Amino acid sequence: MGDREIDSVVFDIGGVLLDWDPRHLYRRLFDDHDEMADFLATVCTSDWHRAHDLGVDTLQSCQELAREHPRYADMIMAWSDRGEEMIAGQIEGTVEVLAEVRAAGLPCFALSNMEPDKFELRRDRFAFMRWFDGCVISGIEGVAKPDRQIFEILLERHELDPRRTAFIDDSPRNIEAARALGIEALRFVSPAELRSDLRQFGVAI
Numbered sequence: 001m002g003d004r005e006i007d008s009v010v011f012d013i014g015g016v017l018l019d020w021d022p023r024h025l026y027r028r029l030f031d032d033h034d035e036m037a038d039f040l041a042t043v044c045t046s047d048w049h050r051a052h053d054l055g056v057d058t059l060q061s062c063q064e065l066a067r068e069h070p071r072y073a074d075m076i077m078a079w080s081d082r083g084e085e086m087i088a089g090q091i092e093g094t095v096e097v098l099a100e101v102r103a104a105g106l107p108c109f110a111l112s113n114m115e116p117d118k119f120e121l122r123r124d125r126f127a128f129m130r131w132f133d134g135c136v137i138s139g140i141e142g143v144a145k146p147d148r149q150i151f152e153i154l155l156e157r158h159e160l161d162p163r164r165t166a167f168i169d170d171s172p173r174n175i176e177a178a179r180a181l182g183i184e185a186l187r188f189v190s191p192a193e194l195r196s197d198l199r200q201f202g203v204a205i
Contacts, residue, residue: 006201007106008108008158008166009106009109010160010165010168012169012188013110013122017090017094018087018090018126019090019091022079022086023036025079025086026039030075039072043065053113053114054142055140059080084118090128093190093191097198098128100195102131104205109134111135111154111169113138113145114137116137116140145169145174146174151178151183162182165183166201168188169186170188186198
């Protein structure tokens with residue numbers, strides 16, 4: 001780290017800038033923690049949700065799954081109807097880093113797995129979502145991280161040099177995919193560590 005000069009920074013959103021976790025919602029709906037965990041492991045699974053990130057209509061998907069699991073129909077429909085309650089709020093420290101990177105004069109981009117309608121909602125809800133010089137959103141593109149193609153879309157659309165681009169994500173798989181393309185990928189652990197990592201690349205924050 002530190003042997004390349006970074007001239008653009010790309011942020012993941014969920015888990016980096018927004019505290020998104022389905023459990024934030026479902027803790028309110030389940031009295032039994034073990035039942036909630038089983039529900040998220042076997043009914044509203046991460047594999048099922050990935051289709052939403054690829055652009056499948058969330059409401060229709062929930063309706064279909066509810067017919068398969070009538071016992072949990074209300075819980076499943078909450079994924080669509082109350083999805084914004086999965087966000088506890090913005091991660092203030094990372095939003096501050098984003099603001100500092102922009103103030104340092106570096107262009108900032110978002111690369112996120114997210115449903116198209118949720119992206120629009122969150123862009124209205126959170127001011128920082130309107131700070132980016134460009135956004136590549138999986139549900140709009142029809143391809144999601146860690147697929148190589150979505151990184152290529154980002155690089156080509158915004159004419160970014162991967163060797164001079166820092167990419168921040170909390171997922172090890174996404175980090176590996178970015179590094180395979182020569183991008184300087186930084187695993188997000190905390191805002192403090194992120195600030196330190198970017199400083200090592202010479203970013204004046």
